[in-house]
Amino acid sequence: MDANLRFWRAEGQSFLQRFLLWADVLDPLLLLRSSDEIRRARLLIQNSEPVQNDQTKQAFLLSLSSVHPDTDKIIPVIFRPPAFLPMCLPLVIVSSLQLQAKPTFFWQFVFHTYTTGFTLLNGNGTAKAEEYSVQQKQILCGLGAISYAACVGALPLVFVNRYALKTSLTELVVRKLLPAPLLGLMCAFTAVVVRSPEFENGIEVMDRNGKVVGLSQKAGEKAVKETALSRAVLFGTTFFLPAVLMPFVERAKIAKTPRALATMRMLAVMSVLAGMLPVSLSMFPQCGEIKRADLEPEILSSTEETELFYNRGI
Template sequence: MDANLRLCRAEGQSFFQRFLLWADALDPLLLLKSSDEIKRSRLLIQTDEKTLNEPIQNNQTKQAFLLSLSSVHPDTDKIIPVLLRPPAFMPITLPLVIVSSVQHQAGRAFFSQFLFHAYTTTFTLVNGNGTPKAEEYSVQEKQMLFGLGAISYAALVGAFPLTFMNRYTLKSSLMQLVVKKLLPAPLFGLTSAFTVAMVRSPEFDNGIEVMDRNGNVIGVSKKAGEKAVMETALSRAVLFGTTFFLPEVLMHSVQRARWVKNPRALGPVRMFVVMSVLAGMVPVSFSMFPQCGEIKRADLEPEILSSTEETEFFYNRGI
């Protein structure tokens, strides 16, 4: 079992523990660490056998684990590109979320949402679960093709309400409220979940590796792959659904209570609210389900069960 998964298994038994772990691992300053520092951290934690089942007590080892968790893919053992590491997720998606939430022209809305989904889908692809290579068709090519289709479709779906409203000149206050205030949250939540499911669809077809409690790979399971993808898709839907919904509620309360007297100050206040909500929701989203996921014996395929007497199995959920 990879060191990252051992850390998540030992330190992330509850949601609160996982939240604290990701709150530390999402520190943007970790992006400044060099490749040599990351490799030294991996070497340190790979020689520390106590991290397999026990919480970490040594601060140096804990910092090494956080750097590994934030920088190294647990399936390939390779360093993740800087802009696609977990600590870069919030700083990069923040301007994309803000721009996407204020566009009221269909063309610009499509372009901004295309960029938004392009980044989040690429992040999902790079940080997803590795799948066994298919013999007839490249898994990577299939993921890229599905990802591009999902990005385009999600951007079209996001821009369609504005296109419909402008096309038929529906300018009533109720229509403005529905299209500009109420629809974005569920649309972004659903389309974000959709792009996750599409780009990681090979995990449904090919399955992912499952391990016993000692970290030994005992087979490849499609059911574990389905569970990993659905958990990640749900967490992404909650992340962006809440990020687009909660600021609208808070800004409505601010405007109604007239806490901000100067109308020009509403823009900066809105940006601060969006940033605060997104900063809180990213670790919440990453913590909703364990990174080292668990699946029961009864939920696995018979061919896997025939080779072992274990009752609990683990897998890498991906992000």
Template sequence: MAAVPLFSGANLGGSFWQRFVLWADALDPLLLLAPADEIRRTRLLLQNSGKTLSEPIQDDQMRKAFLLSLSSVHPDTDKIIPVLFRPPAFLPICLPLVIVSSLKLRAKATFFSQFVFHSYTTGFNLINGNGTTKAEEYSIQEKQIFYSLGAISYAACVGALPLVFMNRYTLKGPLTELVVRKLLPAPLLGLTSAFTVAVVRSPEFEHGIEVMDRNGKVVGVSRKAGEKAVKETALSRGVLFGTTFFLPNVLTHFAQRAKLAKTPHTLAVMRMLFIMSVLAGMLPASLSMFPQRGEIKREDLEPEILSSTEETVLFYNRGI
């Protein structure tokens, strides 16, 4: 478990808006430049201060330390997250992948772009999931890697399937183009993004995750808490990418009708700007949809946990 009780006290940032503002600051790409020694000093500073999220952080130095820790360190294992898979790296890496995936490519190119996109997001899901899953007789990591490869391949195939179907049966026309090129990509990407989260993090609801009381003391391992954590994260990821694909198409359509773009090149640039703006706004919003420090009622837990505590509400790390 983490040496610093980042998830003690109130939910991460309190209300949705407070969490949104906190994540907006924690997603600053400049935080990726911090060296490992500085991150370790930050953890030590937080540990010595005894600060928790139930207390407002007034000191500017403490706030910067907390943001660096939130963006760089896994709360369960207390290990520094690899740079490419830290939350601040998600937007810079995903943006070009989303833009390429949204282009009118052929089936093979669409499959490749979707494969690369889901490979990165699956790696992000794997590294930033709950780190307290326990199991015997085999390696959780090996199982997750095997599941990840299957989920990535399946998601990429689903993304390219409409184009394959359209080309195979020569179903070309304005209506088919509208459905396959503009209407289907958003829900498909949202569903496949949620699917990869559920598959990669399936050991969390198969074997359970640690649940704690409000003081951070572990009282048991719960499959129901793991299921709740994975469902919430999968939903937030589906909303993130579904909206990022859908809303720019709508905005581009109205910009085209209003004749704001005089040339196809200008329209393409506007569409990229729309994608960048929506993704930049939706990323902290999706991370803020559910509290990072998840809550689960005592009566919703397994009988063996009920008998070991009198707490009415228990807590767990939801992961991101």
């Protein structure tokens, strides 16, 4: 079993443990570490038990933030977990403005392109069946999902502008109520589409000693569902809470100018996204568990373990 998964299994049993770990792993300063430092950290933790001392802990955090546990490859900088917040924040803020249909489509297209690339590079990397064709399918399906998600995000504005439905009720529905569930649903949709090979071809499941016992479609389905749900909660909440809070700010006249109001809106989005990111990542264990009885018959016959493990991905 990879050192990253061993660490999550040992130190990430409860939601609180996972939350505190993700708070450390998401530190943007980890993006400044060089590839040589990451490789040295990996060498240090290969045979280390989590967590022996501060040096070992820092090595584990660097590995968790930079290395894919299935492929043992260093993840490109902009797609590492610590880069997720800095990259997504401006895109989420611009997308939340809900100005016109065309700008909304463009910014949501850019936003979904980034999150889909992040999902592709941080998902489970053990789905077999001709690796090249799997990656090609993921890219093509991802492009289709990105375009569809951006269209759905801009569709309410197109509808309102085309049919001149600009009453207070439609403004409330289109600009306040619809964006949160639509964005959450589309983020979950793109995650499911780009990681579809995982539940079509299966992912590796391991016993408690790290020995691979087979490929499981059911484990792949469970991993993808959990990731999609956490992504929907993250961005749905990020859009929903500021939309609910800002009318109270306007009525209280805390911000007396449009510029101050826009600043407060950005601060609200930033605060919710920064708080919800470790929460959403902590909803499910990173080293996922699945009961033996829930697996395919061919895997049941190859092990007597009651629980098996897999990499859930991000």
